[in-house]
Amino acid sequence: MAIKKHDTPMLDQLESGPWPSFISGIKRLRDEHPDERINKVTNDLLGQLEHSYETRKGYWKGGTVSVYGYGGGIIPRFSEVGKQFPESKEFHTLRVQPPAGNMYTTDILRQLGDSWEKWGSGLVTFHGQTGNIMFIGTDTPGTQHFFDEINDYGFDLGGAGPCVRTAMCCVGAARCEQSCCNEQAIMRSLVNNFTDDVHRPALPYKFKFKVSGCPNDCQNAIERADFAVIGTWRDEMKVDQEEVKAFVEKKGRKYVIDNVISRCPTNCMSLNDDDTLEVDNRNCVRCMHCLNVMVKALSPGDDKGVTVLIGGKRTLKIGDLMGTVVVPFMKMDSEEDYERIVEIAEETIDFFAENALEHERTGEMIERIGLVNFLEGIGLEVDPNMVAEPRRSSYVRMDTWEEEAEKWFKRKAEAAAG
Amino acid sequence: MAQQHRTPIESGAPDGFQYMHPVMRKNFGQWKYHEHPRPGVLLHVAHGGDKIWTVKAGTQRILDVFTLRKLCDIGDKYGDGYVRFTIRSNIEYMVEDEAKVEPLINALEGEGFVVGGTKNSVAMISHTQGWLHCDIPGTDASGVVKAMMDELIDDFRGNNMPNRVHITTSCCQINCGGQGDIAINVQHTKPPKINHDLVGNVCERPSVVARCPVAAIRPALVNGKPSLEVDEKKCICCGACYPPCPPMQINDPEHSKLSIWVGGNHSNARSKPTFQKLVAAGIPNNPPRWPEATAIVKRILKAYQSDARDWERINDWIERIGWPRFFEMTNLPFTKFHIDNWRGARRSLNASTHIRF
The missing domain is CATH 3.30.413.10 (Sulfite Reductase Hemoprotein, domain 1)
Structure with a gap:
């Protein structure tokens, strides 16, 4: 059954230009996805978004939605204009904790995509500002079904609300x-x-x-x-003097002085006459600048x-x-x-x-x-x-100065004794 | 009998190793240095001599499953099937064989993705949800970023900047987009419009009173109903009351404006991490392409590109040339609103005769 598509003259203007267009992506779900549920949801989503563009206002409000056993992890969204756009009137996001380092195989991405298309809108972001995979848009039963499915293969919800958040x-x-x-x-x-x-x-x-x-x-x-x-690191940075010489040779002394030596925030570097580098490691604050510039020659200590x-x-x-x-x-x-x-x-x-x-x-x-x-x-x-x-x-009461000083000396002595 | 519910497995953050490229797993903690063969490509070399190439690409970030599968297809056909996402939502493909790099780049570009975003480029704009999904947004996020990246795409693809430029956007003054070399944030200019019929039932009034940064909200009876009132002389129009109390509508099609801030830098390199500072405000929130905001961003980028030295981030550059010169070069007005009056503000004043003429 053909659905009646909302006109989106403003959103359409975000389909031109060389950067990939999220509007074109949402339209593909509306026009080409085999599941009619997804066609309808994304059609009404586009309708509401166009309405926002026209009126310059948002129309989502929060609420309470969670999966069984948890109190958070879902961003509930109910539409304030749900009568006009009924198919996307519930459009909750699941926050899912990504694998450490945001590592994925294409297989696991496909598996997540398959699960999401079964229960949700088919829209996803890797990742939100806190670091969650954002599965954007499903209704209340969909949150539970999708969570149950991905939880079985190793994914868990992240935080939402006053809690420890996804790291x-x-x-x-x-x-x-x-x-x-x-x-x-x-x-x-x-x-x-x-x-x-x-x-x-x-x-x-x-x-x-x-x-x-x-x-x-x-x-x-x-x-x-x-x-x-x-x-x-707290020992000396590693300096490969042959690589320093090669860098000076390649970039020239002026470049090295202007971009490495004089950019050091604690003036702890000096270029020797033989184009080797001298580092005052006691005053290095590990800012990383010189290591960023001379990646082959300089590295963190052990x-x-x-x-x-x-x-x-x-x-x-x-x-x-x-x-x-x-x-x-x-x-x-x-x-x-x-x-x-x-x-x-x-x-x-x-x-x-x-x-x-x-x-x-x-x-x-x-x-x-x-x-x-x-x-x-x-x-x-x-x-x-x-x-x-x-x-x-000076507005501070310090009548326990001796006691506090004693703590300092005691800690120093303990540290010295190892 | 009550319905049986499945008990969640509280497994938390999954182990990244199971999805990691074998060369990265083998050389974990053993990397020696990296090179930057061309924009969008990194080569990392391990102490033992192993090499891994990374190809980075920008996407629309709000991915539909078709696009996700397209990215996976590219990874399977031209890559090794291993990817990761950066903090700015770019996708990175890791490959073991240098011969795969060029075809991978061609496949990505051929499908409309944008290879770049490494080193001294304008990185992908980090952004939030906006009108697409947020409950309190003053503007859209994905749309602003799409329109802006259309104009900055050459600076994403190339390495034309003195150092990297991180741009962020935020749809309200909570600033979820975070600190950026350039930040485009919503700035409301009028106090909230209160629907007194709803406040009593919808809002936990003491929490809303406590939420105000300047103590401008107090409980009041309005038309015989318990509500809240705002001292509009004290109100700084920040919108902090709106999330806990939606009847205090802060978003306004006309008076919610955009402001631009510069010099935020999260890195410890050279100077300590810095916060962004206000440079422009009163910019219309103008969908669908926000041309006024983009024009100012481009003007700032142009001044930075022409005047900053190698490796200077925007904050380093302005630290060297001074703020008067920044306003002169960008032709932005300096107003009374640029002089901070929030707590700790005196530390931002010039208590010296250090003045450039």
């Missing part, structure tokens, strides 16, 4: 020479320890883990994760580990915040190291659950109570690497 990690050690840790293992150890908190939203607000294998931070972890894990930063988030409510350092360095080699980072995450989430206000992110909580109260709450010691500079204001 992300970069490609890392799988295909990158800058990797300083096993990003996939760290990411999965962390987020999969909290499946209960992912599936049953009960926190003050969202909580995100992101793992980047080096300070280039390709996962934007510092800027948008509550718990950012960034690979780094004593690798991670830095943990807490509290990154976007605008709501008090403004954008970057994460701040709470663990300057920890090794990530042994099982105990993994247990320790999970323990820090548990302490953080417990403290967050108990102390944050409703709809307050970790960064806002820390802004409100101060970093020191947070550190004491989760059992971490203060460290000068946690600040860009010490306090400026």
Whole structure:
């Protein structure tokens, strides 16, 4: 039976031009898909979207939809103009956790596509801004059927609402020479320890883990994760002097001075007269710039580990915040190291659950109570690497100075004793 | 008897290894360096000498199953059947044999996908859901990005920029799109319009009061019904009250505008990570192709391309040349709205005589 297609004169204008068009894709589902259900759903979806373009307004509202046993993972969408567009009046998205590193075979992509076309609209995005596979558009029974099917072959829902959210990690050690840790293992150890908190939203607000294998931070972890894990190293960077010479030979001294030596944020590099490189490793802050430019000549050291930063988030409510350092360095080699980072995450989430206000992110909580109260709450010691500079204001009560100084010297002595 | 429900398997994030290219599995943690043979292609070389080529392509991001299968067909016929997606939703095909690279590129381009997005290119614009699926959007996302990428496609395909450029879009001021070298975000300019008949039944009023960043909302009786009122002099028109209270409609076809922010950078390379800063506002939210926003983005890109040095991201470039010169070069007006008055704002003021003439 032929369906009556909505006119979409505005959306049609997004079919011209060289970049691939999502409108053409949705139209293919409407016009060419063998399942009439999908033809109808996508027809009404296009109709509603055209209506949005004409009136410059959105027409979806939220609600409550979940699969049996879970409280989250679905973004419910009910149309406010469902009478005009009845076939897509329920158009829920399932957030599904991707394999670590966003790795797929074409086989598994096909399998996911087959399942989705059986129960949903046939529209999918790899991935949303949090990192989920977004299966966009199905009705309430469809969410359960689709979930049951993909859950049987190893996929699970992600987070939605005030809960631990789907985590992300970069490609890392799988295909990158800058990797300083096993990003996939760290990411999965962390987020999969909290499946209960992912599936049953009960926190003050969202909580995100992101793992980047080096300070280039390709996962934007510092800027948008509550718990950012960034690979780094603490011994000397590796310098292959023959490759340095070859690079200077190829690019010229001026290029190397202008683009490597003088771009170092701590002025810790110097080009020698014989075109070898001298590095003041004590003052290197592992910014990655020189390693990015001279990929063959320079690489991270051997004593690798991670830095943990807490509290990154976007605008709501008090403004954008970057994460701040709470663990300057920890090794990530042994099982105990993994247990320790999970323990820090548990302490953080417990403290967050108990102390944050409703709809307050970790960064806002820390802004409100101060970093020191947070550190004491989760059992971490203060460290000068946690600040860009010490306090400026004298308005602080310091009558336990001796005690606090003693703690510092004691920790130093313990560290020296190994 | 109650219906028997299937108990979910709480398996969480799947292991990536089962879907990883065998060469990547074999050389996990053993990569030595990479090269960039041409735009859109990376070559990674392992310590043991193994090599893997990656071909990166941009898509429409909102994929229909036909397009997904087309991408898989290309991966099976011209690649090794292993792919991954980047944080900016590009697809990457990994192949072991260099001879496969050229046919793979041709197949992708032949089917309308766009090979590029590596190194000093304009990367794929990261975006959100917009009118297609969000419950609070001020604008569309996929449409804005499609229209903009049509114009920036040569900069995605080529390596014409001093360093990489990450562009983001957000359909409300929550800014799900995140920080970008250039960010195009919705900026509302009028307080919410309140449907007082609905507030009492739909909204948890104390939560809505608590949500306001400037304490401009208070409970009130309107026409004898419990509702909320907004102190319109205090209101900053951010829309934070709208998600928990849909009768406080913030989106307006005329007064919800677009603003452009620059200099956000997530990397620690050179300087510490930076936030984006306001440069332009009052831009009409003009579907279906948003030409005014695109024109300003192109103007900023042109100034950056002509004046920045190699490896400078937009924030590095402006740090060197100073903001007055940025506004001069882009011919954008500097207004009182550019001077921050939010908490911590004094740190953004120039407390020195460091002035370029």
